[in-house]
Amino acid sequence: MTTPAVPASRVPEAVHRRRWAILGVLMLSLLIVVLDNSILNVAIKTISTPAPTGLGATQSELEWAINSYTLVFAGLLFTAGLLGDRIGRKKVLLGGLAVFGIGSALAAESGSPGQLIAFRALMALGAAFVMPATLAVLMNVFEREEQPKAIGLWAGGVGLAIAIGPITGGVLLDHFWWGSVFLVNVPIVILAIGLMLWLVPDSRDPHPGRIDPVGVALSVVGLVLLVYGIIKGGELADFTDVTVLSTIAAGLAVLVAFVVFEKRSDHPSIDVTYFKNKVFSAAIAALALVFFALMGVTFFSVFYTQTVRGYSPLQTGLLMLPLAAAQLIFAPRARLLVDRFGNKATTTGGMLLCAATLSAFATLDKDTPIWVLEVVFFLMGTGMAHIMTPTSVVIMQALPREKAGSASALSNTFRQVGGALGIAVLGSALSTAYRSGIEDKLGVVPPSLRDTAGESIEATLGVAAKLGKQGESLVAPANDAFLHAMHVTALCGAGVAVIGAVVLALFLPGKAPARQKDQEEAALVTAGE
Numbered sequence: 320m321t322t323p324a325v326p327a328s329r330v331p332e333a334v335h336r337r338r339w340a341i342l343g344v345l346m347l348s349l350l351i352v353v354l355d356n357s358i359l360n361v362a363i364k365t366i367s368t369p370a371p372t373g374l375g376a377t378q379s380e381l382e383w384a385i386n387s388y389t390l391v392f393a394g395l396l397f398t399a400g401l402l403g404d405r406i407g408r409k410k411v412l413l414g415g416l417a418v419f420g421i422g423s424a425l426a427a428e429s430g431s432p433g434q435l436i437a438f439r440a441l442m443a444l445g446a447a448f449v450m451p452a453t454l455a456v457l458m459n460v461f462e463r464e465e466q467p468k469a470i471g472l473w474a475g476g477v478g479l480a481i482a483i484g485p486i487t488g489g490v491l492l493d494h495f496w497w498g499s500v501f502l503v504n505v506p507i508v509i510l511a512i513g514l515m516l517w518l519v520p521d522s523r524d525p526h527p528g529r530i531d532p533v534g535v536a537l538s539v540v541g542l543v544l545l546v547y548g549i550i551k552g553g554e555l556a557d558f559t560d561v562t563v564l565s566t567i568a569a570g571l572a573v574l575v576a577f578v579v580f581e582k583r584s585d586h587p588s589i590d591v592t593y594f595k596n597k598v599f600s601a602a603i604a605a606l607a608l609v610f611f612a613l614m615g616v617t618f619f620s621v622f623y624t625q626t627v628r629g630y631s632p633l634q635t636g637l638l639m640l641p642l643a644a645a646q647l648i649f650a651p652r653a654r655l656l657v658d659r660f661g662n663k664a665t666t667t668g669g670m671l672l673c674a675a676t677l678s679a680f681a682t683l684d685k686d687t688p689i690w691v692l693e694v695v696f697f698l699m700g701t702g703m704a705h706i707m708t709p710t711s712v713v714i715m716q717a718l719p720r721e722k723a724g725s726a727s728a729l730s731n732t733f734r735q736v737g738g739a740l741g742i743a744v745l746g747s748a749l750s751t752a753y754r755s756g757i758e759d760k761l762g763v764v765p766p767s768l769r770d771t772a773g774e775s776i777e778a779t780l781g782v783a784a785k786l787g788k789q790g791e792s793l794v795a796p797a798n799d800a801f802l803h804a805m806h807v808t809a810l811c812g813a814g815v816a817v818i819g820a821v822v823l824a825l826f827l828p829g830k831a832p833a834r835q836k837d838q839e840e841a842a843l844v845t846a847g848e
Contacts, residue, residue, distance in 0.1 A: 337518060338460045342469055344518050345453040346476035348416055348511045351504055352446040355423070357484025358491075358500045359385060360617050361632045364625045364777065365497045366435070374497075376432040377774055382550050382746050385618075386739050387436045390546060391443035392450075393735035394539030397589060400451035400728030401530060408452040408459075409521035413512055415448025420508035427498035442501075454727035456519060458715060467712050471651035479647055486640070489633030529586035537577035538589075542736060545570030549743035552751075589729065599717040601826030602710040605666060606730055607737030608819035609706050612677055612812040613699075614738035615745025619805050620680075624692075626776050627685050627798050641693050645700025646707075653708040661830025662709050667823045669705030672698055674816035680809030685798055706823075713827070741815075745808050750775065752807040756800030763789055776801040 366376050366384070376384065403411040422442030429435040454473065461469045491499040548566030552558040581587040594600045617639075624635045656665045676699035683692065711730060718726040754773045764772050764782055772782040772793075779797040783790030 338465075338469075341460050341519055342457065342472060344511065344514045345457055346473060347507070348412060348449050348515065349453045349473070349476055350480045351416075351507050351511065352419065352449050353480035354484045354487070355442065355446075355501070355504060357480060357617075358488035358503075360621055361485040361488035361636050362492060362497055362500045363618075363621055365492055365632065366432075374429065374432050374435060376435070377771075377778065379550055379750075379774075380432040380436070382618075382742055383436050384432065384439055385742055386546055386550070388439040388443040388446075389735050389739040389742070390539070390543050391440045392447045393732050393739060394535065394542055395444065395447035396451055396728045396732045396735065397538070398530060398535045399448040400455065403448070403452045403455055405530075407521040408456050409515065409519050411448045412452045412456070412515060412519070415445045415452065416508050416512050416515070417445070418442075419445030419449065420505050421445075423501045423504035423508070427501040429498070450731050451728040454715070454731075458727075460520070463716075466715070467654045467708075468651070470711055470715065471654055471708050479643065483643075485636030486633065487636070489631065489636035492632040531581075531584060531586055534577060534581055534584065534587060534589070537573055537580060541570050541573035541577055542739070543570070544573060546739055546743045549740070549747055552747050558747075558751075589732075593718065593729070596717055597826045598713060598828060601822050602713040602717075603730060603733045605670065605706060605819050605823050605827075606710050606714075607733040608815055608822070609670070609673060609703060610734045610737035611741035611744070612673060612816050612819075613703065613741070615741035615808065615812050616677060616680065616699075618742050618746055619749050619808055622776055622801065623683065623805055626780065627801060628689075638689070638692065639696060641697035642700040645697045646704045649701050649704035650708050653705050654712070656705065657709050657712075659830075661828065662713060663824060663827040663829045666706050666709050666827055667820050669702045670816055670820035670823055672702030673706070674813045674820060676702065677809050677813035677816055681806040681813075683805070684802060706819075741812075745812055748811050749804045749808045752804035753800050756803050757797060760793065760796040760800070763792060 363381055363385075366374050366381065399411065399415070419442050422438055422445055426435060426438035426442060429438055454470075457469055457473060458466065487503065488500050491503060544566050548563050548568075548570055551566065552560065552563040558564070578591060581589050582591050594603075620639075621635060624630045624638055625632065630638065653665065676695050679691075679695045683695075714730045715726050753775060757773055757779055761769050761772055761779075763786065768782050772779050776797050779793055779800075783793040783797070786793075
């Protein structure tokens, strides 16, 4: 009796033969979406420089340029996942890539921070349709036993994009104007669309859900209000301000309404019952917390390397290589540790390693040897790889195969929301600590400029440059205030990672005994038929 014949019926032979080529195309389309966010991280400083070099964006406009993308992306992922399940994932992928390409071309030509924020939101509209569809196609092209390996490579692709993003950004900014970091997407989009038309099969859910416009509207409005409140609080360095408190409260109220509505709806965009599964909930929460810490840290580490240490955008990109290299090396191999020690030990260890590396940022100074930063980045990437791959596999395999789009969208939504909140909360912690550190040093600045000068280290140094000789006395205090703010923020991030480790240690399953594992796998094969 030959067992391998059973699963073969689930994936057509022609598709099975092309599966690795298909994975390559899926990773290329994913690469562009992730690449763009990591490219932007290096361009932040250039865009904050006054025209003609940049757009003269303020700290809060920069947070919005990143978060307008993230919020539209996170808010629409679910609907995009559902639409893909309903009308076909290939169609959704192609449409998403086209919109993303158009948004990129427009963003490159932005004439003001406001335009950039709007076109980034358009890019996100396209990206939201690409991300969940890539993982859903993957789940339908690979047999269950090959899925962890394919997801490992897919996660490695995300790591690769995080790596080449800053370097590509650095090279482009050294030679071209800031808009080139967006324009570079256009040729890649065209290539990906061509390959996709040729190679990727279409697939859909035989029993798709109905679209839930009210749920989508509530989730987007709730998140936008919440993040707006948090960013505004950081900008004013005052979280007791009426506008800030009322916006945050309104955001939370809308999100509560969203959960209540979804519970009662017969076609919810997020099936709240999934969260009754403790393992599923813990894995999703951990992913959100990792991204919360990571996005917040990349935001301030760019200012540390470029402004305090004086490295160029390209050098900054190269300095971030160890973070990505570690993810590339360990993401595909994390399953080996899971096989040996179980999900709980692997992911909790990874999360504690992330917490330790975040705490290490609190020791960095303006003359710390640069290799220390490199080691910290490498260890941080190692920790992340051992959280992202195992939790992604847990999430994807916790739901039935035809719900792949929903599971993928859920994990992405929480990752993005975690990232947006990380930038908002940790960015606001950074602004608040910076303003309180620099405020009493701004005596040489004309009163009309003091408020602007206290907004961020870039703003202080910009004002100092305008003042000429008189402003030189501001450079050292600005660096000191920024380092203090960075240390406070890093410790906040480390605290978040420790909470994540506790969640994983409490709720993720330990190592399954060998016999039980065989029984589970047999049950899964039967369930998949």
